[in-house]
Amino acid sequence: MKQRHFSFRLTLLFAFFTLSLAACDQQESEPKPSALYEEAQRLEGRKNYSEALDYYNRGLAADTLKGFSAEALEALCRKGRIEFLTGRYQAAFTTWQSIEAHAAAGKLSDSLRTAAGLDTAQMYAELGRYGKAASIMESLGSADQWQRYQTAVYRFKAGKIDEASQWYQKLSASGDPSVRMAALSGLLDCALVAPATAPDNPEHYAAQIAAVSAKVMRMNATPMVKIRSLRIAAKSLLQLESQQRNASYLLFRALAIAQEKGLSRLVPILQYESNAVIVRKPDTYRNVIAYFGSKNMQYAKAAALCKLGTCEELTPAERITALRSALTTSQYYGIPATATGYLKMVREATRQLDDLLIASGRFVELFDVSGQDDALETRSRMQAAISEFRLPAGHEALQNEIISVTTDISGLLQRKIDMNEQGEGFRYAALIDKSITEKQGRLIELLAEVSKIDSHVASNLQSEPLTLNTLRQRLQPDEALVRFFAGDSSTTAIMVSNREMQIETSPVTADELKAQFGALQRRVRTIGISKDSRLLSDQGRIWLTDSLLKTMSTRLASYRHLIFVSEQPQPFHLLGRDELLGRGRQVTYLISPNEAVSAKPADGKQDAVAGIEFFNANRIENAQIHKLFHPGDQVILFWKPLSDREIERLKTALEKAPAANRSAAGFLKLFADGDNTENGQVWFWIGAYGVD
Numbered sequence: 001m002k003q004r005h006f007s008f009r010l011t012l013l014f015a016f017f018t019l020s021l022a023a024c025d026q027q028e029s030e031p032k033p034s035a036l037y038e039e040a041q042r043l044e045g046r047k048n049y050s051e052a053l054d055y056y057n058r059g060l061a062a063d064t065l066k067g068f069s070a071e072a073l074e075a076l077c078r079k080g081r082i083e084f085l086t087g088r089y090q091a092a093f094t095t096w097q098s099i100e101a102h103a104a105a106g107k108l109s110d111s112l113r114t115a116a117g118l119d120t121a122q123m124y125a126e127l128g129r130y131g132k133a134a135s136i137m138e139s140l141g142s143a144d145q146w147q148r149y150q151t152a153v154y155r156f157k158a159g160k161i162d163e164a165s166q167w168y169q170k171l172s173a174s175g176d177p178s179v180r181m182a183a184l185s186g187l188l189d190c191a192l193v194a195p196a197t198a199p200d201n202p203e204h205y206a207a208q209i210a211a212v213s214a215k216v217m218r219m220n221a222t223p224m225v226k227i228r229s230l231r232i233a234a235k236s237l238l239q240l241e242s243q244q245r246n247a248s249y250l251l252f253r254a255l256a257i258a259q260e261k262g263l264s265r266l267v268p269i270l271q272y273e274s275n276a277v278i279v280r281k282p283d284t285y286r287n288v289i290a291y292f293g294s295k296n297m298q299y300a301k302a303a304a305l306c307k308l309g310t311c312e313e314l315t316p317a318e319r320i321t322a323l324r325s326a327l328t329t330s331q332y333y334g335i336p337a338t339a340t341g342y343l344k345m346v347r348e349a350t351r352q353l354d355d356l357l358i359a360s361g362r363f364v365e366l367f368d369v370s371g372q373d374d375a376l377e378t379r380s381r382m383q384a385a386i387s388e389f390r391l392p393a394g395h396e397a398l399q400n401e402i403i404s405v406t407t408d409i410s411g412l413l414q415r416k417i418d419m420n421e422q423g424e425g426f427r428y429a430a431l432i433d434k435s436i437t438e439k440q441g442r443l444i445e446l447l448a449e450v451s452k453i454d455s456h457v458a459s460n461l462q463s464e465p466l467t468l469n470t471l472r473q474r475l476q477p478d479e480a481l482v483r484f485f486a487g488d489s490s491t492t493a494i495m496v497s498n499r500e501m502q503i504e505t506s507p508v509t510a511d512e513l514k515a516q517f518g519a520l521q522r523r524v525r526t527i528g529i530s531k532d533s534r535l536l537s538d539q540g541r542i543w544l545t546d547s548l549l550k551t552m553s554t555r556l557a558s559y560r561h562l563i564f565v566s567e568q569p570q571p572f573h574l575l576g577r578d579e580l581l582g583r584g585r586q587v588t589y590l591i592s593p594n595e596a597v598s599a600k601p602a603d604g605k606q607d608a609v610a611g612i613e614f615f616n617a618n619r620i621e622n623a624q625i626h627k628l629f630h631p632g633d634q635v636i637l638f639w640k641p642l643s644d645r646e647i648e649r650l651k652t653a654l655e656k657a658p659a660a661n662r663s664a665a666g667f668l669k670l671f672a673d674g675d676n677t678e679n680g681q682v683w684f685w686i687g688a689y690g691v692d
Contacts, residue, residue, distance in 0.1 A: 033063035037075045047431070049082050056082075073102055077112045084119040085428065087412040087435045089127065090404050096120040096136075114140050118147070121154070126411040126418070128338040128384075130158035145171060145179045152186055161194040169199070177215035178229035184208050185236035192239055206243050209233050217253060223261040227423060230254040231273070238277065248277040265426045268292065272304050282311045296433060299342060300420045302329040306349040316356050323353040327372050333436070335376060336410045337384035339417050346376065354485055358492050363503050364468050367483065367494055367593070371465035374592030378463040378624070383410040385625045389461075391453060398449055402461075405443050412436050460628040466594045472498050474597045478560040481596055484548070486510035486566070495552050497559065504550045516544055517570040521639060524574070524684050532580060545575045553577050561586040561665065563691065565593050569617055571639055573687060582683070586665035589617075589637055589687045591624050596691055612651045614638060615689070627690035634692070636668075640685040650682065665692065 031039075036059030043052035056079040063072040076099060083092035096116060103113045117140050125133040134154035137147060152167035168190065171183035188205035191198035198205075216229055230250045237247035251274035258266040268288045275284040285308040292301035305326035309319045326349055335342050350373040357366040386406040391399040412432055419425045419432075451458035475481060475498045485492040488509055495502045520540050535541060545553055553576055556562055562581060564572045569589045573582025581587065590596060611633035615623035620637065627635045634654060642650075665688040 033059040033069075033075075034071060036062070037071060040075070041078070044078065044082060049086050053079060053082055053088075068102060068107065070107075073099075073108055074112070076102075077108075077116050080116050081119065084123060085431060087408045087415070087432070087439070089123055089408050089411050092120060092123055110142055114142050121150075123411060125154055125157075126338065126414040127407065128414075130154045131160070134158060134160075145174055145176060149179060149182055149186070152183075156186065156189060156193075161190050162197045165190040165194075165197040177212050177219050178221060178225050181209055181212045181216055181229045182232045184212065185233045188236045188239075202240055203242070206237055206240060206246070209237065210246055213250060213253075223257050223263065224424065227254045227257055227263075227266065227270075230257075231270075231423065234273070234277075244277055248274060248279075251277065265295075266423050269300060269420055269423060272300065272307070276307050280307070280311060282308060282314060285311070296429070297420065298329055298332045299335075299339075299417050302326050303342070303345060305329060306345055309349060309352065316360060320353060320356050320360070320362075323349050323356070324369065327353070327369065327376070331372060331376055333413055333416070334379045334383070336413045336417075337380045338410070338414045342417060343377075343380060346373070351487060355487055355489070358485070358490070358505065363492075363494060366485070366492075367468040367496075368465070370483065370485070371467065371592070371594055374594050375463045375465040378592060378594070378628070381621055381625055382406075382461065382463065382628065385629075386410075388625070389629050391450065391457075395453060398446060398453075402443070402446050402450070405439050405446065409436060409439050409443070412439070454631075456631040457629070460631060463594060463628075466596070468496065471593055471596060472496055472501075476561070479563060480556055480559040480561070481563040481565060481593060482549075482552070482556070482572075483565040483593055486513055486568075491548065493548055493552060495555065500555070502552050502555060504548070504552050506547045506550070508547045513544070513548070513570070514568070516540055520544065520574070521571070521685075525640075532583070535574065535580065536576075536578075541574060542577075545577060548572075549575060553581070556581060559585065561588070563588045563590060563593075563596055565590045565596075567591060569620055569637065569687070571684070571687065574684065582668075587668070587687060588665045588691055589620075589689050590691070591620055595624070595627070612636070612654055614642065614647055614650075616641075617687070620689070623689040631690070635689040637687045637689050638685055639687075642682075642685075646682060650686075 036055045040052045040055035040059065043049075043055060056075055059075055060072055060079070063069060063075070076095060080092055080095040080099065082088075083095060099108065099113065099116050102108045117136050121133040121136040124130075124136065131154075134151050137143065137151040137154060140147065143151070148167065149171055152164045152171065155161075155167060156164035165187060168183045168186035171179055172187060174180045174183065184205050187198050187200075188202050188209070191200065191202045191205060195201070213230070213233065216226055219226070231254055234247040234250040234254070237243035237250070251270060255267065255270035255274050258270050268291045271284060272288045275281055275288075285304050289301055289304045289308065292298075292304060303326075305322050308314070309323035309326060311319070314322070326346065330342075330346050335346065337343070350369070353369055354366060357363070357369065383406055386403050389399065389403055389406075412435055415425075415432055416429075416436075419429065447458045447461055450461070471481065475496070477498060480495055480497040483494045483496075485494075486509070489507070490505055491508045491510065491513060492503065492505045495504075520538070523538060523540065524535065549556070557576070557579070562573075562585060564587065566572075566589075569591075572589075573580065573587040575581050576583075611630060613623075613626055613630075613633055614636050615626070615638075617637040617639045623635050623637060626633065636650070668683060668686060668688050
């Protein structure tokens with residue numbers, strides 16, 4: 001009996017010893033938050049940012065179970081800094097919300113909150129959310145004069161010109177000449193955009209800028225401060241034709257300072273900027289292009305190539321080569337929608353390239369170049385609208401990560417551009433490039449998952465240019481595509497199918513076409529329901545047909561499906577010689593020929609209508625994005641405002657249409673071929689967007 005009792009006690013002792021060891025192991029496997037923070041900082045110092053974030057998150061999760069220590073607050077701010085540096089936008093915004101909550105409770109020092117606020121405001125601005133960025137900046141109690149200037153800039157970009165002007169007016173009285181000159185430049189911008197918001201006219205501010213510039217160059221300040229204010233002033237002065245020489249002078253002064261102080265990254269940027277105003281030497285452009293390429297400064301390289309392509313002393317062939325290189329360079333990363341200046345620059349360069357190619361008779365190349373430009377524009381639009389992207393129910397996690405990663409890429413691309421424009425932050429260039437590359441790789445992995453759900457959506461999200469030869473191979477035998485190039489001096493139409501190609505050029509400008517189509521639409525409103533005879537004899541319509549299509553209209557009559565491609569679509573289905581082109585055939589409108597085959601279902605059938613959406617033809621970009629994100633939906637353009645009753649009637653009719661006519665183009669063909677009904681009248685004003 002005693003032996004049994006002893007054995008039982010021994011078993012209990014052994015069990016207790018085992019549990020104690022397990023508890024010790026468990027305690028050792030869960031380090032204290034301070035140890036986790038210490039390891040996070042070590043990894044952060046080695047630039048192992050992903051691992052550092054993991055340790056910060058683990059430490060904060062454990063540390064906040066019983067409150068929030070001062071050590072945890074500092075760790076939270078360090079975590080936010082890493083999220084800023086690596087472009088984790090949504091995570092950084094969430095971290096900022098937590099920082100704000102603790103700051104409101106008086107637990108956070110002003111210096112930590114200001115540092116975090118500056119990072120967060122910059123991130124919102126990089127995504128184009130300037131109002132939010134300005135609000136954060138305004139909340140920083142210890143902001144200096146340059147930070148207040150940045151608040152005014154954000155207000156201006158947010159469209160709050162009056163508020164921006166008030167900020168600039170206060171700063172224009174600063175005792176710091178560099179701040180004063182920057183503020184005067186801001187007032188010049190306000191006076192140009194919204195004259196009523198500024199006390200004086202642009203010329204007055206230009207004169208004041210000239211007066212204070214000498215003080216800026218003599219002041220006791222760092223080279224970066226002087227260069228920053230000189231560049232800001234020059235950019236504003238460049239908007240006035242009378243101030244080109246003064247702007248050029250300021251940029252050359254900034255260049256001299258950069259060269260004297262050995263600011264190697266800024267020197268080529270300022271060489272480009274100073275050369276671009278008046279001098280415009282091709283060799284200067286060539287030199288900086290080589291430098292920008294060696295430093296992976298793709299946006300600066302594209303800008304210099306655009307300027308090189310405008311040098312009239314170059315031969316047309318040399319200009320074409322430069323402009324094509326600019327377009328190819330821009331495609332390397334793409335241009336975020338927030339970079340409106342770069343988008344405008346590349347758009348104008350592409351138009352010049354179009355004119356040069358047309359003048360040289362290089363029409364196949366013209367078509368291919370337009371596909372490149374279209375892909376670039378589409379990519380920017382999709383990034384800007386990515387929050388609208390949706391996958392079927394049950395795939396929300398995948399959908400949300402695609403939105404998040406795409407947003408991160410867009411913001412980081414804008415940061416690359418801002419580095420060049422502000423002349424600061426180059427020490428982070430390699431980290432930004434690394435983060436972009438990693439996120440682009442992740443996006444490719446995510447799109448591979450999307451392709452398992454809907455291959456058409458996955459394909460649309462990876463917009464790629466389509467060459468003329470590839471397009472011709474993929475068009476159906478009964479399809480013809482007409483691409484219009486309307487410029488300042490002429491209009492060119494290129495018709496392609498899988499069996500022929502025709503080119504027509506007319507000395508009609510884009511403005512003339514817009515005016516003539518507007519007049520035609522006004523006349524159509526006076527014509528009774530489906531009165532084609534009156535419309536066919538309309539001289540303005542005949543002039544448009546002959547000017548745009550010439551003999552092409554006869555060839556188009558032999559096709560059953562016509563695809564019209566134009567940056568700004570007009571009701572081309574009302575053109576034609578002996579009959580309206582929209583009668584008896586399907587007609588589709590597109591912004592880009594790249595879309596001509598992108599959204600087609602694999603079997604070419606449409607068994608059910610997923611959704612029906614109507615868009616104003618003047619906002620065709622919205623129609624394009626909707627069709628790319630939702631290829632199964634039917635998208636219809638309208639050139640005349642439609643009432644809710646008309647839209648509902650059209651939706652009902654489409655839902656009841658025979659399966660063979662459930663594509664938007666097939667559905668509208670029913671209207672065109674039908675009897676004289678209300679729908680027959682509406683047909684004049686609507687068109688199908690996207691190939692189904």
